[in-house]
Amino acid sequence: MxxxxxxxxxxxxxxxxxxxxxxxxxxxxxxxxxxxxxxxxxxxxxxxxxxxxxxVGKLPEFFLSLTILILIRSYSGGIHFSTFMRCFSFTLVFFLLSVTVLPVVDYINNPSIYVAIVPLSTLIIYLYSPMPSKHRPISNKRIYYKNKAIATLLTVAIYSAILLLPLDSHLKTIGIWTIVLQAIQIMIAGGVKNEKKAIRNG
Structure with a gap:
């Protein structure tokens, strides 16, 4: 490219x-x-x-989502791509969903949904973190579990701040969906990793 x-x-x-x-x-x-x-x-x-x-006039919302993603992804990892444009395209879709699409879909943005997705996404991040790049594998078990713990604690802390602080409801929604999408991302990365491992061992 x-x-x-x-x-x-x-x-x-x-x-x-x-x-x-x-x-x-x-x-x-x-x-x-x-x-x-x-x-x-x-x-x-x-x-x-x-x-x-x-x-599109969404810079504050984008920076909120970006900050949350960087905090968690730095320790949880996620999907990694071999080319810049693939990475950029995936990242653009991620932020379009977290900033402009999911926050305005009324039927998925209510407290009863949040009660389910908040603990579920936290559990997913705990189970699948960390998902490092193949160029920076984690061979040290202590660092591996340290990253897992930090990713999980950051997720809980950010969720707590989003739900407890007097923020605009739209910003709360963006924050929640950013974490949910990150949880989905590392779950997909974990599935791909396990599939590749099964193919190698098969």
Whole structure:
């Protein structure tokens, strides 16, 4: 993809210089390259999303949803893609659902529904977290369970803040659906991971 090439070209050039001058080990160069790819692609993705939601006048709502997602996903992980455009497209659909679509569907936005989906999504995040990228696997069990615990506690804390603080009801709805969609996302990621494992073992 063109965007991936534009992102990777300066990174490959920079890491090639590190390699040629023997400034770092091969392992460290791979870590630097991956880190730079993440920073470049995430920055570009957020700028594009800001532009999209700025055009439709939903920037405050988008930033609320983005903040909640970053807090939880940093520890829970989620679905990961191999190209920038696939990642951007998935992320755009995620925020369109959490900010503009689900909050305005009346029949799914009532306290009786929330009573069911709040504990259910919290349980899903507890069971399936963390779902790290294959480029940053978690081999240390202590870190694995630490991330699981933090993801779950953050989910509970954010849900509590949403439900207890005197926020606008529309913002509450956006916050709740952001967490629900994140729970669905890591459940899908977990299913894909288990399917790949079954295929390898089959």
């Amino acid at each position: 063109l965007v991936d090439q534009l992102i990777n070209r300066p990174i490959y050039y920079f890491t090639y210089i590190l390699f040629k001058k023997n400034l770092m080990s091969h392992k460290d160069i791979r870590i630097v390259k991956y880190g730079m790819q993440v920073v470049f692609s995430e920055t570009l993705k957020i700028l594009m999303l800001v532009l999209c939601f700025g055009v």
